[in-house]
Amino acid sequence: MITRLTAYSAQIASLVFIVIVWAIASAVVNMSALPSPFAVFGTLADLVASGRAFEPLGNTLGRTILGFVLAILLGTTYGIAAALSRTFAELTRWLLQIAIFTPTLILIFLFLISLGRSNGTIILLIGLVVMPVVGTYIRDAMGDFDDDLSGMARSYHVGLWQRVTGMYLPFLIPPLLAAGRIGFTLSWKVAFLSEIFGFPNGIGWQVKTSYDIYNIQTLLAWLMLFIIVLLVVEQLMRLAERTFVKW
Amino acid sequence: MTTMSRSHRLLLNAAPVVVGIGIWWALTTFVLVQPRLYPTPAAVVTEIVRIFSNEGPLGSTYVHAASTLMRLLVSWALAFVFGTLLGVLAGRKRVVFDFFANPVWIAMAVPSVVWVFIFLVLFGIDNIVPISALVMLLSAPVFLGTAEGVRATPPDLVEMCDSFHVGRWQRLVHFYLPSIAPYMVANARVSFALGIRIVLIAEVIGLPNGVGILVAYWSDTLYMAPIVAWGIILMAAGMAIDHLVFAPLQRRIRQESAD
Amino acid sequence: ETVSMTVEASAIPAFVAKDRGLFGDLDVEVSKVGYDQVQALLVAGDTDVAWISPIETVQFVAEGSDFRYFSTAGAQNMYNGIVVRADEAGEYPNVMSLEGKRLGIPGFGTGTWAAFRAFAKAYYGVDDPTTVFDVVTASSGALLALVERGQVDAALLFSGSSAAARSLPQFKTIFSFTEAMQESAGEPLVINGAVATATWLEENPETAARIVAGLDAATRWIQENPDAFAEGGEYADLARDAGWLAGPETAETVLTLIKEGKWYLTSDAYTDDWIGAIYDLLEKGEFVETLPARDDAFLAPGSLPAAE
């Protein structure tokens, strides 16, 4: 209990620290490029109170979550399959590398133009961009799997399904949580970028329009909304970690 | 595990890629006939040749490429050092991790464009803008990966170190670093790939030079072929570095830590 | 059948026409995308009618596309232009007084830059603006910040940010495309307008006419009901997306211009003289190597059947 408490205060301390630095900086600079945190949170409160915040948030969040789930499913399957089958690993090696190294901006551009501007396109795009990251993470973590334990499993003729659900997945929970963190932010970023570069709704679009008219205050208000949601997600991840990792 | 012959492996590697290019060719030649938006493989190759012969808008292509590469390398190196050092600290002390968790999470989740938006209005047009945006974004996953690796070090070995009063430095160099070495190489790999992917976004928004400016130019005038060409060049550069530097490194580390 | 029409956020007449049923029984599907995407979608054949600038239409045609600009109905006046710090505005009476100064632009590939080059050549005899000004690129939002911080002396802006700059007290607009053209040729210049492929126009003249009529009706409605676009109004959301409500000053400026009929044009402005003025500019501005024939880029005014 005590440790939980120190954990929360440490987490909050850094946020408070950032806001204080921000407040001081904005007071020193004093221009529209850096509005004070109070003004920004005021705008945010307006956005929320008037209910205008929810539609863009819902749009972005919905796309992010669906794309993320797709990516985790694909990535985990890929990671385990690649660790288990040499042929599969070799077949997908270059494809995966290509997926990893293709600039996201170019992918966004290509996808939006050739597949049309639908939620489906963005979800697919997120899945494709995030999958290799999750996939390599899982594949490499699987490479660290203890040989002694693999020997044990072979000795006991533990079947593939059992090995996956009983050994690999539990072993993978910590790396999956880490990959999940990275993957979620990446999904969120891809959704956001697609909105900025041509999908006209969601938080990304709001940020982009505020930016175009040099309204940094509104831009930051949207950004804060986004960050608050993220912090909630982070707490959910921690909860998941506490529930799943008991050993 | 059975070993495969080199040629067999190459065949497996290349087959799906060749098939992919075939599909691309067929699509752009028969279905989506619009060379401006859906360039054919041949058109892209022509563009690649032009880029390599230093032809293109807005001055020397090589200068643009060099400045992009420099930004990428500098920010990647900075991010790697920061991320690893903080990550080791955070992996050992839960409080440190908790303190950094939210800022790291924020740094990582806010897209590069937005960082660039913000830094640009704060710092003006300067190299520091894309570099700090990249450092922000790249150090976050390195930090998390390292912390994860440190936390995954077996507690009985940590206890052994305590028992033998292994000092700070020795513990870092001989214990934590080797035991997280696989994580570190993975981090370096992942963050480098990430860097290659997002360096363009950081440049598109506002800099006097860099590949991002060229891509923005072509996207403003709606020509996809040079954009795809740049995409392929960056991808190839990333893959080459990955193949020549990181992969052998990772193999060596795996061998040394093999069980 | 349905007509698909793709526009960017500032094409409010299109949304209003759709919402108020001003297209009659014509089923128009209006979708909103970013400025760059509009062109891509038309090129890709994913939309019937798009919202593109007349100057860029000429450019596309010169490059071989069969686009036709067919009306100024609902088109927005091109207040895009050059902005400086308000306290220094006295030093810069016109564009050429910025010689040797640092000028921020939104990108070398943008239509705004292309238009500016044509203007510079046609009106000031400048072959290459980059030799006269110290040009740097940055995205539009950053440009205003850069001007405010004194990192650039002036900025070439477009659409939303130029409207914002017009009304923010710390900036002053010293040049705008439409005003410059009005002064020299007596015709306004617009940011955009309805464009379709020649094939589509030939096959669907009736439909095109009804779209023009709908947009005209919407433009008139907007002029009569500017309050619908103020904070709290019926169409405040549209106005906000278009950047009109960024601040009280911006809203004030835009709504005043709307009331005066200076923000959106109707198809009445689409005349041979107007097309001539643009061609004149492009010719003198040596905009492209060989200008296409007028009829290849602009549908002859009055050639659409009258809408019933």
Add this chain to the structure above:
Amino acid sequence: MTTKVSLEDIDLSFPGPAGSDTRKVIYENFSLQIEEGSFTVLLGPSGCGKSTLLNIINGLLKPTRAGGIVIDGEDLRRKPDLSRQMAYVFQGPRLLRWKTLAQNARFGLKGLGVQPKAKWDELIEKYFTAVGLRDAMHLYPHQVSGGMRQRASIVRAWVNEPQILLMDEPFSHLDEITAAEMRRILIDLWASEETKRTIVFVTHDISEAAQLATDIVMLTPAPSSICLRRKVDLAWPRQLDSDEVIGLEKELRHAFAERAGIRF
């Protein structure tokens, strides 16, 4: 007596230290027959290849060169499923750290799949109770002592009541009383009426060997060969201080020092 497990002309070597090109030869032309229903104890100096031998029998290590492993008269390589009738107690506990002791045992049961599912809970309960871990079976490995982990890993093998039981120094971390009790249960399991079980048991403890074996195989340091092989014809429970057992111990100790002993 039929032969249950037969190694025929096995060769096995490991790569030497990194950098050097030499290989460390563990077995060369090695053959061994294990009779059905025997309790075979493997003795040999540390590092001679006892664990390696169990790994070979279990099919985990493939001999470098041809030479066969024959189970029930059939080639293990051609029918890897033959090793389903074996359960292996490894030298280390090899427990999954994210499963409780009971779940670990269940994992092995599911894997080998020779016991009917309906009996799993009963078997788990029975054997954990037998080894004195009834109260601890729902703890995670890191919550229990070294000896308890070792017992849990033994249970994982026993619950399968396998045809062939491979055990590698299973009682090395147990105190005498616990170990004695474990040996008693093991003999019960082995001698249970239904089937003729075969046990291959590695130990470094000569008196343990004397207490358990029906067959003794003693190995020399690597490259390993059999330096002593004998049958033991004593009934159970064997008295630790009976003359026969003490005599056998003496003999083994002597042989070990003479033939398998290592020089420092």
Add this chain to the structure above:
Amino acid sequence: MTTKVSLEDIDLSFPGPAGSDTRKVIYENFSLQIEEGSFTVLLGPSGCGKSTLLNIINGLLKPTRAGGIVIDGEDLRRKPDLSRQMAYVFQGPRLLRWKTLAQNARFGLKGLGVQPKAKWDELIEKYFTAVGLRDAMHLYPHQVSGGMRQRASIVRAWVNEPQILLMDEPFSHLDEITAAEMRRILIDLWASEETKRTIVFVTHDISEAAQLATDIVMLTPAPSSICLRRKVDLAWPRQLDSDEVIGLEKELRHAFAERAGIRF
């Protein structure tokens, strides 16, 4: 005789199974004095808390409630550096897998820092030779057998020639001859003229206890208390089959079964 290590009124408990709120009490009001220069052997049933006790002495586990650990008359908590004079052989080998056996020993030398750097190579060579691993000292842990890993982890402690040596079932995976040789070296190290070394040695092997101890401490199952404590006044080398040793073994075995024995 002076007291070297003194535990005073120690309390220690571990959290129970996940979900339940109970704690498993291992020690309550537990006190123990270990004399300087003694060879103290800890005996007790599996899971009673022997490893836990060594962890407490080494300062790795902090007793739950007050109660002191006093080394040389000074409180360990106030001066954690006191534990620099201890070297610990853990129940598992705990070697770093990316270092050779020799590098692992070096790692411990550097850590404790009690030996002059100039002597390191010599010491490493000396002890690896002593335990019969001269040829294997440049191999990695995964390349050697379980018993060899165990010996390497012993060397890591021995090379420090520490004032206090904590050993947790160090010879459990060694064959008899190797173990006998190891015991001989250990006694040599302990009895070396320069200093009075103190050894705390956990074993489950009663005859090993009888061969080595000057002091015997026997623990009951957890919550643990001392059920037998006696001095042994025999010289070395002790004859395994001498009447004194056999008598001592009998006594210990009896006490163990009676007082520390566990009921299944």
